[in-house]
Amino acid sequence: MRRQASGLTIDQARGWYPAVDAVHGFGHIQRVHALCRYIGGREGADMEVLLAAALLHDAQGSHPAEGSRKGHHIQSAEFAGEVLLELGWPTDNIGSVQHCIRAHRFRGSEKPSTIEAKVLFDADKLDVIGVVGVVRSLAYAFQAGQPSFAEPSPSFIETGIKEPGEPHSAYHEYLFKLKGISGVLLTETAREIAVERQAFLDAFFEELALEMRGNP
Numbered sequence: 729m730r731r732q733a734s735g736l737t738i739d740q741a742r743g744w745y746p747a748v749d750a751v752h753g754f755g756h757i758q759r760v761h762a763l764c765r766y767i768g769g770r771e772g773a774d775m776e777v778l779l780a781a782a783l784l785h786d787a788q789g790s791h792p793a794e795g796s797r798k799g800h801h802i803q804s805a806e807f808a809g810e811v812l813l814e815l816g817w818p819t820d821n822i823g824s825v826q827h828c829i830r831a832h833r834f835r836g837s838e839k840p841s842t843i844e845a846k847v848l849f850d851a852d853k854l855d856v857i858g859v860v861g862v863v864r865s866l867a868y869a870f871q872a873g874q875p876s877f878a879e880p881s882p883s884f885i886e887t888g889i890k891e892p893g894e895p896h897s898a899y900h901e902y903l904f905k906l907k908g909i910s911g912v913l914l915t916e917t918a919r920e921i922a923v924e925r926q927a928f929l930d931a932f933f934e935e936l937a938l939e940m941r942g943n944p
Contacts, residue, residue: 736815741783750867752786756855760785763851767917771843777821778844781828784808785848805829834905840914850918857909858925862932865906869898877940899940902933 738761745754764782768775788803805826812822828848831840840846856864866876878897884890888904906929910922 736780736783736812738783741787744784744787751864751871756864757783757786759855759860760848760851763854763918763921764847767851767915767921768844768847770917771847771915773844773847774824777824777828778847780812781808781825781832781844781848782851784811784825785829785832785852801830801833834912843915846914847918850913850915853909853913854918854921854925856906857922857929859928861906861925861929865898865901869896869901872896874898877936879941899933899937902929906933 738758741757741761742754745752745757747754749756761779761782764773764778765775767773768778784807785804786800788800788807808825808829809822812825817825824842824844827838827842828840828845831838831845832848832852834853840849855861869876874895875897877899878895880900880903881891881894884894884900885903890896890900909929910919910926913919913922
């Protein structure tokens, strides 16, 4: 009979994340966890694997102050392995959770290959659009010492590569990533949720650019 993980709860996860962090703090984990419950239930995911991955996916290296975020998905997957092994999880289930975590990053090289990984990817991306997405994108820019808006260079618009000295403003991140989020989602349920959230995000950044450029 399949062994149930003991002790892995949302209250335990609270200790792995900063309480006050609008980008990757505990609030983000709670929202992704709730979205995973909803989407995973509709998409037929293994909820034990999925919810564990939701609780652990940003547990290490996600805040800019901790260094480069480029490897936070790898660090978090390794941390998840340690946590779940201590809780007595079977190695195959641990591996499934670790795949979800490694594959959740938008800029990562490992792509989601299981329904659980696809649901976590989608839930994480839904939290960067809509009203919350606006808050998080601005907060992350400020955390990283970047402005809310800077005029993108022709190079960035064409290739996504900034010119020397060009800031990576929240508007840059919108053009590079957030504008196309609804088009990269992997489950039908997430795509349904994304429609209104994407529209709100697009309207905000379009208005931001107009006002920052001094248009009436």
